[in-house]
Amino acid sequence: MAKQLDYHTIREIFTRFHASEPEPKGELDHVNAYTLVVAVALSAQATDVGVNRATHALFKIADTPEKMLALGEEVLIEHIKTIGLYRNKAKNVMKLSKILVEEYGGEVPCSRAALESLPGVGRKTANVVLNMWWHYPAQAVDTHIFRFGNRSGVCPGKDVVAVERAIEDNIPVDFQQHAHHWMILHGRYTCVARKPKCGACLIRDLCQFEEKTL
Structure with missing residues (x-):
């Protein structure tokens, strides 16, 4: 050191x-705060290039938590199965989408504590979202x-x-x-x-x- x-x-x-x-700029493709949360969560132990390849088609049909829940876990898995730990990540995406709909009106919260409470979202993911979407340092x-x-x-x-x-x-x-x-x-x-x-x-x-x- x-x-x-x-x-x-x-x-x-x-x-x-x-x-x-x-x-x-960050290298993860996204169209809104929700897709940024999902992309960063998927990027754990994976490359940004690999995540972008997997989410290119996914975010065209599921760019909100409501649409992701309607899509369903099995279809989500088909989109992200090239990413490491995809089954566990798919479960977390569905869980966090459900929480966003039920507790936050489908909106992504802008506090670190609220973000970290979401399944599959740790401090690093929360900080990326706070920085890239809300321009918090x-x-x-x-x-x-x-x-x-x-x-x-x-x-x-x-x-x-x-x-x-x-x-x-x-x-x-x-x-x-x-x-x-x-x-x-x-x-x-x-x-x-x-x-x-x-x-x-x-x-x-x-x-x-x-x-x-x-």
């Missing part, structure tokens, strides 16, 4: 990220951010909650809205798990990672 970087270094890192990609820490944060020194921590807290405490407020997207994309395409592409890294000179590649 790298040491926590100072404020000025972190500001320079995110200034570079912003210059490279001013408006970073919530930080969804996945494996890419965890790896990048600890390698670079931007937001080191022993677990995801510690890393999330380090992001909130140490990244300047004006970068918080897009912080997790910049870090996810950097971890996904540059600061990869095996053989990180340090030679092509925007922040190579600022990063604390001791095992930089050529």
Whole structure:
């Protein structure tokens, strides 16, 4: 685990990220808050590309919890069976859809606690939805951010909650809205798990990672 970087270094890192990609976007396809919740829930232990492939046709016919319940679990399974853990995920999608209809009038709630109470929705999923749909500066820490944060020194921590807290405490407020997207994309395409592409890294000179590649 790298040491926590100072404020000025972190500001320079995110200034570079912003210059490279001013408006970073999540890579999960969705058309509304409900389909975003479903897509993020399906993405656990799966790739965004794989989820998008599975939901392309699904969201054309089931883009609300009411339509998903009418579709039924077995038809849902046929759409998402290429995704890992699809049977359990299908059960959770149906359960959360039922709760949204019965308790929230078919609308997706905009509080972290309410979102986390839904089956298959954890803190990470809740934070993604809060950030991407309601533009709240919530930080969804996945494996890419965890790896990048600890390698670079931007937001080191022993677990995801510690890393999330380090992001909130140490990244300047004006970068918080897009912080997790910049870090996810950097971890996904540059600061990869095996053989990180340090030679092509925007922040190579600022990063604390001791095992930089050529």
